[in-house]
Amino acid sequence: MTRPARSLLHACLLTLAVSACTPSATGLARDSAATAIPGGGISADNLARHLSVLASDAFEGRAPTTEGERRTVAYISGEFAKAGLQPAGDDGGWTQAVTLERSTIVGPVRAQLHVGGASRALANGDDIAVETLHPDGSVDLRGAELVFAGYGITAPELDWDDYAGLDVAGKVVVVLINDPDFETAPGRFGGRALTWYGRWTYKYEEAARRGAAGVLIVHETAPAAYPWATVRNGRAGPQYDIVRADAGRHHLPMRGWMQRHVAEQLFRDAGRDFEAEKTRAQQAGFRGEVIDGATLDVAFAVERDRITTHNVLGVLPGASRPDETVILSGHWDSFGIGTAGEDGDAIINGAVDNATAVASLIELARVFAAGERPARSLLFIALTAEENGLLGATYYAANPLRPLETTAGVLNMEMWSPDGETRDISSWGVGRVSLERDLVAAAAVDGRTYSPDPNLEAGFFYRADHFAFAQAGVPAITIGPGMDQLDGGVEGGRAARADYFAHRYHQPGDAFDASWDMAGPTADTRTVYRLAAALADGDGWPRWDDDSEFHARRAASDAVRGAD
Numbered sequence: 001m002t003r004p005a006r007s008l009l010h011a012c013l014l015t016l017a018v019s020a021c022t023p024s025a026t027g028l029a030r031d032s033a034a035t036a037i038p039g040g041g042i043s044a045d046n047l048a049r050h051l052s053v054l055a056s057d058a059f060e061g062r063a064p065t066t067e068g069e070r071r072t073v074a075y076i077s078g079e080f081a082k083a084g085l086q087p088a089g090d091d092g093g094w095t096q097a098v099t100l101e102r103s104t105i106v107g108p109v110r111a112q113l114h115v116g117g118a119s120r121a122l123a124n125g126d127d128i129a130v131e132t133l134h135p136d137g138s139v140d141l142r143g144a145e146l147v148f149a150g151y152g153i154t155a156p157e158l159d160w161d162d163y164a165g166l167d168v169a170g171k172v173v174v175v176l177i178n179d180p181d182f183e184t185a186p187g188r189f190g191g192r193a194l195t196w197y198g199r200w201t202y203k204y205e206e207a208a209r210r211g212a213a214g215v216l217i218v219h220e221t222a223p224a225a226y227p228w229a230t231v232r233n234g235r236a237g238p239q240y241d242i243v244r245a246d247a248g249r250h251h252l253p254m255r256g257w258m259q260r261h262v263a264e265q266l267f268r269d270a271g272r273d274f275e276a277e278k279t280r281a282q283q284a285g286f287r288g289e290v291i292d293g294a295t296l297d298v299a300f301a302v303e304r305d306r307i308t309t310h311n312v313l314g315v316l317p318g319a320s321r322p323d324e325t326v327i328l329s330g331h332w333d334s335f336g337i338g339t340a341g342e343d344g345d346a347i348i349n350g351a352v353d354n355a356t357a358v359a360s361l362i363e364l365a366r367v368f369a370a371g372e373r374p375a376r377s378l379l380f381i382a383l384t385a386e387e388n389g390l391l392g393a394t395y396y397a398a399n400p401l402r403p404l405e406t407t408a409g410v411l412n413m414e415m416w417s418p419d420g421e422t423r424d425i426s427s428w429g430v431g432r433v434s435l436e437r438d439l440v441a442a443a444a445v446d447g448r449t450y451s452p453d454p455n456l457e458a459g460f461f462y463r464a465d466h467f468a469f470a471q472a473g474v475p476a477i478t479i480g481p482g483m484d485q486l487d488g489g490v491e492g493g494r495a496a497r498a499d500y501f502a503h504r505y506h507q508p509g510d511a512f513d514a515s516w517d518m519a520g521p522t523a524d525t526r527t528v529y530r531l532a533a534a535l536a537d538g539d540g541w542p543r544w545d546d547d548s549e550f551h552a553r554r555a556a557s558d559a560v561r562g563a564d
Contacts, residue, residue: 038371042363042525044518050079050359051521054332055351055512062350063336064100064309064385072332076312076382079362084369085314088379088401095310098384098395101247102305103133104238109300113262114143115269116293122262128216129235130256130298135247137302139254143295144213145171146266149288150281151179152203152215158188162281166288169211172254172296174263175203178223180282182457188284193430194225194459196549201462204255214254214298218263225458231257240388242395243306254298270294309333311392312382313401314365318536319373325402326536327379327474328364328528329393330357330413331386331465335506345508352500352510357413358382360525367529374536376408383465387506393468404469405560409435409542410476411532412466416524417481418516419496424451424482425527429461431470432545435477435531442531448523451482473553475542479531481524 053059053075060068077094081087089095109124122128132139150162152175162175179198181189189195196202200217207215221227235256244250258266260274267274270291280286312332318324334350349355365380379402384392393412397404414428425443427436430453440450453460461467466476483493504510535542541563544551 037367037526037529039367039369042367042522042529044522046363046366047356047359047521047525048514048516048518050362051351051355052512052514054355054358055349055510057347057349059349061336061338061348062332062334062355064333064388065307066336068336069309069333069384073310073312076332076358076362077314080312080314080365080380083314083362083365085316085365085380088313088315089311090401094314095312096396096399096401098309098311098392099243100240100307100309100385100388100391101133101243102238102240102307103131103137104303105131106301106303109298111299112297113266114295114297115266115291116271118269122258124300125232125236126259127262128256128258129232130254130300131235131239132251132254132302133239133241133247134251134253135304136253137304138300139302140299141172141213141254142297142299144297146291146294146296147171147173147288148277148281148291149173149175149207150286151176151197152206153179153197154206155188155197160188160284162286162288163206163210164287168207170213171290172214172216173207173212174216174218174258174266174291175207176223176278176281177217177220182223184282193456194462196462198223199459199462200257204252205250208250208252212252214252214256214296216256216258218260219257220260223457225455228259240307240385240391242391242398266291266294309384309392311384311396314380315402316365316368316373316378316380318375318377320375321539322377323403323406324376325379325407326376326532327381327407327410327469328361328413328532329381329383329410329465330354330361331384331392332358332382333384333387333392334510335387338508341508345511347511348506348508349511351512352418353415353505354386354413355512356416356418356521360413360416360521360528363525364529364532368532374533375539376536377402378532378536386465390465390468393465397468397472397474404472404474405557407469407474408538409535410466410469410474411435411528411535412464412476412478413528414464414478414480416521417493417496417500418513418518418520419493419500420485420487420517421519421523422482422493423484423486424449425524426451426453426480426482428464428466428478428480429453429459430456431461431477432548433475433477433550434542434545435475438534438542439477439479439527439531442534443527445530446523446526448482448527449484451484454483470550471553473550473557475544475554479524479528481520
């Protein structure tokens, strides 16, 4: 998208006149962007009603493959139908079946580290936390050589290759979490903000491409953005993935994490200093090495099976270009029934995360269907298994029901705040995509501002459903609440956010309260409407910036869209 085109889009969105606005070169401008919203506008009462139902105990925490899923899918499907959407799932229905591979460790994990002739046992959950999604299932590594590969990054565009000259086939690779810039910024990786190269998922995939037998990532709380308890708990239960034809190449036989103190002892026993090795890995020209005399034994049994969960999809066909698609999405799943707290409540209702967004999805469907049809089709997707690793979105991106090449963009929603209306709205991470600038303009229509993600080090851009679409090349963002409260300012917003994450996030306390202030979710949903309406009536295409890691993937299909 050229700069003049963006400026014209913004001017069109910002105008408060009802008079027509000339379409921009990108086609995102819409004369009704600042006029009355159809269907009486976004209704706070409707949002509260949907939210109270979806987050009720009757839905049992909305875990995939449970009775809670059945009730959730039935409710969303029914509300999509009431809103006036058409079913857009498999075989003319409302759902897309998402088949997942489930891997569960059965029995003990036996692990021993051998260094310099001495051996010591490693306790799974305390010293290491391991798993597998490899189709071979059970793991039995004996005497696997350990190799230190720095941050485990190969980035040709940055002239960086931690694997240069290193053969890791059949070996276990020890790597650091995040990327070199986290502690040495500014550098080649753009500063302290987490990049795709810093994510644990990237490190697993890169090592698998090189034929490694396994990876152990050294955990440190600050660069990981979460404590060891998060790592341990995330690997204590079953692991899931979509069914892949190339699973044997995509997945490592064994993968996991090790505590920093374990890595320190490993390097010390091998005659090295962990901090010195880490500093060396942060320098351009680093070369990985075998950790002399160090091997690892890891063995555990695995049960594998397949389960089926469901995305819920409804479409509002476009008036003049129905083959072009704008996706609005949010994940419907939570964690089901967990461990009871002191009050005896064990249901993780997932009210904020993410019934708030699903309520908005249903309300947006109603409002759009009540108005004049936009040029492009609007596809509403309530996604499953986000909490298991963005799997509903990953499955759809691998098995799209409408072509990704002519999907203009994805507007994903996450975790609206019920703590009062804010002057601003935000999006997760820095995606280097034109949709972020368009969101700024859409918010300004109603006198709101845009606040960049205040915690780029946490890498939230890579931790929400839009990322699965981004990896497939589709311009995509996740939109979330702002923090500048009308009553309380930024400090009030920060305090409310911190309280939520400390006491309710992924816990039974994330339950609906009838006293909630729905003004915030209402304003946020209105802003999403502004952006979706402009995009759906546009005749151009959002795009990744030239320095985005997803630019080349999208550019490969430019000819299909007639894009420059």
